Amino acid sequence: MPEQNKPQKTLESWKQIAGYLDRSERTVRRWEVSEGLPVHRRGHQKYDTVFAYRHEIEAWTRRRTRFGSQDATVAGPQGYEPSLSEVPANRYLVEHDAITRTMDRYVAGARAGDGDLMRPAFHREATMSGYCQGIEYSGSIEHVFAWVTANGPAPKIEPRFARIEIIETIAVVHLEVRGWSGKLAGVNSRASDVFTLLKLDSEWKITHKLFHWHSD
Amino acid sequence: MSGAGGAYRLCMATSKTQSDHDAILKTLQLYIDGCKQGNSELMRPAFHPQGSFFGYAGDQLAIGLEFLFDWIERNGPAPDIESRVVSVDIADSIAVVRLEVVNWSGKLAGSGVRMSDLFTFLRMPDSWKIIQKAFHWHS
Numbered sequence: 001m002p003e004q005n006k007p008q009k010t011l012e013s014w015k016q017i018a019g020y021l022d023r024s025e026r027t028v029r030r031w032e033v034s035e036g037l038p039v040h041r042r043g044h045q046k047y048d049t050v051f052a053y054r055h056e057i058e059a060w061t062r063r064r065t066r067f068g069s070q071d072a073t074v075a076g077p078q079g080y081e082p083s084l085s086e087v088p089a090n091r092y093l094v095e096h097d098a099i100t101r102t103m104d105r106y107v108a109g110a111r112a113g114d115g116d117l118m119r120p121a122f123h124r125e126a127t128m129s130g131y132c133q134g135i136e137y138s139g140s141i142e143h144v145f146a147w148v149t150a151n152g153p154a155p156k157i158e159p160r161f162a163r164i165e166i167i168e169t170i171a172v173v174h175l176e177v178r179g180w181s182g183k184l185a186g187v188n189s190r191a192s193d194v195f196t197l198l199k200l201d202s203e204w205k206i207t208h209k210l211f212h213w214h215s216d
Numbered sequence: 217m218s219g220a221g222g223a224y225r226l227c228m229a230t231s232k233t234q235s236d237h238d239a240i241l242k243t244l245q246l247y248i249d250g251c252k253q254g255n256s257e258l259m260r261p262a263f264h265p266q267g268s269f270f271g272y273a274g275d276q277l278a279i280g281l282e283f284l285f286d287w288i289e290r291n292g293p294a295p296d297i298e299s300r301v302v303s304v305d306i307a308d309s310i311a312v313v314r315l316e317v318v319n320w321s322g323k324l325a326g327s328g329v330r331m332s333d334l335f336t337f338l339r340m341p342d343s344w345k346i347i348q349k350a351f352h353w354h355s
Contacts, residue, residue, distance in 0.1 A: 123270075125268075125279055125280075127266060127268050127347075127348070129264070129266065129338050129347050130309070130310060130338065131309045136338070136340075138264065138266045138338070138347070139266060163305070165314065165334070167314075167332045167334065167352045168332070168352045168354070169271070169272055169352050170270070170271060170332070170334055170350040170351065170352050171334075172312050172314075172334050172336070172350075174305070174307070174312070192307045192308065192310065194307070194310055194312055194336055196270070196334060196336055196348055196350045198270050198271070198277075198350065200277075207268065207270045207348065207350065208268060208270075208336060208347065208348040208350075210310045210336045210338065210347060210348075211310070212307055212308045212309045212310050214308070
């Protein structure tokens with residue numbers, strides 16, 4: 001496995017992902033579907049253009065050995081080869097982690113003041129709506145990206161997940177954010193956000209951002 | 217439900233939130249009536265003009281309110297559906313409602329189908345409107 005000698009943050013193909021986990025491509029493709037192996041796609045749903053973050057694969061491996069399989073005592077990817085019927089012991093956590101990964105992209109973009117950074121967290125037809133200073137803003141999610149970029153960095157935001165509710169392929173996330181700052185947000189502002197998400201392949205995408213800016 | 221959910225329940229003791237709660241369910245009833253009668257015109261007023269709709273109908277990803285309205289019309293009446301409001305969470309001008317519906321029937325739904333819905337609502341000057349419906353069809 002050349003990856004071990006040449007550290008890199010991403011694995012750039014099914015072949016590299018399979019090599020990293022020391023399993024066949026067929027097995028890791030199956031794991032994506034059955035066990036939530038965190039695999040990402042470039043562009044929009046080009047099915048075979050995949051990549052994976054090594055740290056996510058490692059975290060998945062740790063979770064899997066903790067919650068998942070019969071050989072829970074074996075750490076690392078070397079110790080198991082699941083049967084076809086194997087299912088993760090805690091599907092909720094697999095989805096919960098996938099959802100928070102998507103939400104982390106939103107938060108990273110908000111913190112950096114970079115709309116493009118958060119764009120991959122959203123479905124291409126996502127919309128937004130809500131009130132800011134008594135005025136309703138509803139429409140394309142592009143407005144959010146433009147606002148975040150115009151607002152600039154907000155390094156002190158404190159996001160808290162007030163609630164994550166998952167129903168199979170859909171989910172709602174209530175995020176409370178304090179410490180908003182920036183050119184448009186002002187100083188130490190507070191927002192309540194409700195995101196609706198949809199499960200697409202292995203990734204969750206935000207389909208709607210609903211917000212309320214608090215005036216206190 | 218997390219601690220925040222508990223906070224909402226405390227808020228619901230206030231009359232303002234109580235009236236918001238009632239207004240939200242009144243809007244939701246328009247949706248339910250439209251489903252039962254197979255009449256999209258009944259449910260249209262429940263939705264915000266820029267409302268959206270997302271979910272899987274079988275393997276197909278269904279997007280857009282017009283898809284929903286068209287589906288309701290083609291499905292026709294579903295008189296036996298039973299709906300239950302599982303939760304109503306209100307935070308100032310925004311709200312989330314989870315609805316569970318069993319016994320869906322009709323030309324497209326088949327029979328005895330179960331559906332879970334997540335509605336997000338926005339408070340408008342005169343009423344609450346559904347800004348998004350996300351659904352999961354249980355197979």
